Structures are given as structure tokens and as C-alpha cells.
Amino acid sequence: MYFIIFIYFLFISIIYTQKVECKINTTSTEECPLIIRNLYLDIVFVFDSSYGANEHGFTGQLLSISGFLNSGFIIEQGNKIQSTRVSYISMASKTLTFSNLTTYNSVNEAISGLYELSFNANTGPIVNLYSGLMAANNQLDMFKRDGFKQLIVIFSSETEVDCSESTEMLYQNSSLNIENPCRAASIIKSEGKDILVVNLNYHDAPPPEIKHIASPNYDIPNDDNLIGNLQKLASYSNCNCPKSYTQFTDIELNFKGRTCAYFEDSTTFYYVAVQKIQGIDSRLIQIRSEIKQKFAKSLCEKDDCFFGLNQLNESGKWKWDGSDIDFNPKEYDNFGPGEEKKIGCGYIENTTGKWFSTDCHTVEKKYAIEILACDTENFCLL
Template identity: 30%
Template sequence: MKTTISLLFLAAIYAFPFESKKQSNGVERMCSDNIAGLYLDIVLVFDSSDGVGSSVAFNDEKGLVLPLLKTTIQISQQIPQATRIAYMTAGTDATIINDLVDFGSVKEAYAGLMKLKYNPKAGYTLNIGRALFKADYLLNSQKRDPTRNQNYKKVIILFTSETDVDCPDNMLASSEVCRTAAGIKNGGTEIMTIRLNFQESGPLSPTGISSPCASFDNDGKVHENIRKSLLRLNCYCISPFVKYIRATDACFASADCVYFEESATTYNSARETAAESNALLVTIRTKEKQSYISKFTRIPMQMHIGLNQLRNASDWQWESGPDASQGYTNFAPGVITKSNSCAYMDTRSEWRNEDCDGNNLPYIFETEACSTSNFCF
């Protein structure tokens, strides 16, 4: 049974300092907005090609990083929940200026940033593929504790004067830079791009070289976009859990990590199994979440969900705390008036009542994503 294999591993990961947390008063649980808790490995690649054109424009690139360093972010080589950063410049070739192990504080990182200089001989164009390759090599050659490295997400932030790159789904038809970027992302490194010369350009491509929702123009929203994107990239699930994603909004920053257990058991046994992974049977309080859960399996299946009357015999409540009346509902006719029951979702995605120690069904449970407010170490 897949759950049994992973329970001890997941409990160990989420147990520091995680406890199974209740949903907030909002309808859905969102990624943390606590920038102080950021723990990423970041390589910043500054465009020094002729496309930038001057030391003044190069300094403007550096200025895009300053707001991040002036937040409450921690940079350290010793503190587990802290960020490490490195600097590179790039033109026709890419040069590593500082390694990930060089800065032990925000003050040191700020001093390193101020020392970066524009190189007028860097080349006519920015070789994006070369820059990404070197940045990814740096991230993978200077890992932290290898036993916990999967919990530290790797990010390349590329400032580019080049026009936006469109990468078709057909990799055989893609350019070399698209194939390089795809390989890097498939290897677990996220890519954020900041387009510098955007004023006379068209909209950013939704299928560019960046990770989803991580491609921005250098406009009035860029500082906030960088901050939000880093927080979203630092909000992730530990396998075998997968991130809940809205079909209508790929950038929705959900903090729900979902797992489907196909081995059938009773409702109460499913609750106990979920608890062993610091998880709860799934909460569904929006139409979007209902749609996601309904399509989670390849074929429609009956499954236990986290709705029951265990705390109050006549009141339907979610395992995570809220009353069912406080959000979206999809009860089958007549079910809402039942008492002393638990709930399952049928093959038509309607919620039906069941004996809490009766039906043996598969089930879906969820836990809170690792984030800047939920450090998974």
C-alpha cells in the first residue's frame, strides 16, 4: 500500500515544526506571505550584453534586487531556514561572480551586489542557454545538506534584454534555448525571467522559458511580482503529495497538498491513516476544488472526503474545522438532513452520507504545503 510505505518518511519531514493545521477563516488555504521565512537557493543572472548598453542600465538591473535585500529575508550559511544567493553576469558567455557559499548575511550580499560592474566587452547578445546552463550547474554543485536538499528549492532569476522566447510544446521543433530551459526545469530548478526592454514588445509568451507564472516585465509591478513569485516557488509539496492547482488559474497559490489512497478502508480508519501523515481527509469548499478532486482519478470513483458529523451529530463539518454551510456544497438530495454520519463522494461527484465504520472506500487526504511559514526540514 503506497501510503504505508511513505508514512514514516512524511511524518519525519512534516514534524519539524509542522502540526496538522486548521484552515484559516478564508475559503481556501493559501501559500504564506511571510518573506522573512524564505529558504531558497537563488542565482541572479545580470545581463551585461550590448542589449543593456551602459553601466547606468546595468545598475538599474541591480536596483531590481535591492527591495528583496531590504525586506526581512535572511541570508545565511548556518541557519537552516534561510536563503543563499549567488551572482552571475552574462553576455555571449556567462561569468560566476559569487558562489552560493560566499554570503553569510544580507549585509554581505548587499556589498557583493554593489561591487558588480557592467562589462562592455561581454558581447553583442545575451546567450540565454549558456547563462541558464552555468547557473544550474552552480545550483547543483553547491548543494546544502544532501540528506535534506530536496527541501531547498533552486531558482534562477534571469534579467534579460532579449525579446521573449516562445517554446512550442513540440520539443523537436523547439530552439536550443527552449530545450536547455526544459531540461533545467525537469531537473528541479525553477526559472524566473525579467524582461528589461518591454516597452515596444508584445505580451509575454505563456509558453516561454520560465517556470509557470514566473515571467515578468520590468514595469511598475516587477518588485511585487518577484516577491510573490519567490513565495510561490517556496510553497511546495513533498512526494507523494501533489499540489492542488486550479484549472482556471494556474497561478493560484494554494497551500494544499493532496494524496489519493486507492486501498479501500472505513471512514474512521481513513482518518487515522491520514493523521499518521499529519494530514486530514480532504476539505472541499469551492467549486474549483470540487472539480479538481473529481478529476483526480483517471475514472470516477467513490471516495471518502473530510466531511462528517463526528463533532456534532446534526451538523456537517469539515475535518479542517469549518461548517459545511460556510462554503460551496454539493450534497445529494436529502443528505444534508441526515445525522450521525460521515460523507463520501459518489461517481457523479455528489456528497452522500455513510456509516463512519461501514463502507470500505478509497480516500483523498491533504496536508499543508511546505512554505515560509511551514518549514519542512
């Protein structure tokens, strides 16, 4: 009996004293994954029912969203489940709320609800973007689920809205009407909500110019790529980092990555940095593409900083921290001249941005770590 108890406690002690190594698997591009069935968003759709859209165009909007929802969504009610909720509003001179975020319990119910919307129930000569945005925002506030990302998708035939002035100027300019769509959009986005604008253009007319109402790169045309663009941007909205981290993004390339980086301003040895972050679902930052290199360099700014390439496990063989992936120079290579052949651990040199090798145990530097974002492959609430 005592021997069995001894063996049990010996087994437990071995488990708890073993080195825990975190494995975070990502592709070389690290783009936010697009798995529609795993989306967990609250989405308010605002349809343009003005004369500019006309009844035929209004029906087209409904058909587009029907196709979007039918592409694999799971729609359910619940505060801690991985599912999406939707609601519908029409917008002309006034707005009309057809449903709220607690109305639909399945995709079939949500699609059936679309076909109950009526153009003639709320139409008029103008598009009141302010009213549409505020009605959608009220929905999101009233039926908020803590930790879930919120998205407004708004269709608009408005021909010209320019919100290119800074937010500060908007608030200081007393000549602006209080019911200003630019001001409304600025407030909504400052609260962490995304706005996606679908620019409607019919009969070969030039596309409307609605500037800076949408979140960055979230203004899209009503064309053959509409559903694909909606899917991509919905997945981007569902891909987010904790506040203390910086998300891997490139606005110019309309790219959003699924890793979240943190720059540690204090210095330490490379091997100590690796030990510090083991077992907490993080790794030293991987750089397997040119845009990730640009991002990492901006994160470290004017400092040398350790990153995830090292030879801790096997001398002469470069490996990425926190994964089973070997360094592949054909994938991406930024080593300085002759540095790849040296034994050691990698750091980003602050002036050139090139990778250099240094001793893993005797040299101290700052370092950059990363974790996975909350996304469709990693369900978590922020």
C-alpha cells in the same frame, strides 16, 4: 514509594492510549504562505548586461533585486537552517560569475555585492540565454544543499525565443544547435529547479516574447509589480510536496496551494480511514473553495471517494476532519439536493462531483487525504 511508581505508570499509560487528533490549520483558500523572512531557497540571479539592456537598464535590474532582498530576507550559510542563499551572474554574449552561493552571509553583504557588479565588465551585442542558464545551473549543482529548493531568476531583453516544441521533439531534432536555450531550460526544469524569467522592455517597446523557457507562470514583466511578483513566485518555489503526493494547484489561475493530497485506491469505512491517519500530520481532504473542489474531483477521477466533512463528533453537525472548523455553507457548499440534512459522513459522488452523505461505519469507499506542504510556515526538507 510503590504507590508513587504506580501513579506514574498509570499517567504514562493514559497518555499513550488517548486518541491523538491531528490539527492542521489552513485558510479557506489554502494558498502558499508568503513570509519572506522564512524563505529557505538557493537563488541564482542572472542579469542582462547586453547592449539591449544598456547600462541604465542594468542598474535598474540591480536596484530591483536590492529592493527584493531588502523586503525581509534572511541570508545565511548552513545546510539545515531556514535561510536563503544568493549568487550573481551577468549575461551578454558571454557570462561572468560575480559570486557563488557561499559568498554572502547576510542581506547587507548580498546588497553590497550587488553594487559591486559592473555593466562594462561583461557586455556585448547579444544575450546568450543558453550560457546564462547553464552558468546558473552549474552554480546550483556545485553548491547544492540537500532538500532545499533551487530557483534561477534571469533578466532578458531577448526579443524572441520560442520553446513551444515538446521536449521529445527538441531532442530528436538534429538540426538544433547543441547550445540551445530551450534544451537547457528543459533539462534544468526536469531536475526540479524553477526558472523565473523577467522580460525586459524599455522605451515603450513591446515586451519580448520568450515562450516556455520559464517554469509555468514564471515569466513576468519588468513593471511596477516586479517585486511583488518576485515575492509571490519565490514563496511558490518554497512550497512543495513529497513525491508521492499531488500538490493542490491551478495552473490556469496561477495558483499554488500549501496542501499535498494522496488518493487511497483501497476501500474502507469512513471512521476507519480517519483512525488510520490520526497522529501522522494528515487529514481527510478539506474542500472549502471551488478550485479545491475541482482539484479533489480530478484526484478521485471516476471513483466515489470520502473527503473531510463528517458528523463523527456530533450528530447533525458537519465538521472538517483534522481541524476545529465547522462547515460553513456561505464559504463553499457543494452538497447534492437534501444531502446536507442527512446524518453521516461525506463523499464525492463520481459522476456529478456533488457531495453526498452516507453511513460512517457500514459503507466502504476510497478516500483522499492531505498533509501540509513544506513552506514558509512549515519548515521541512524534501
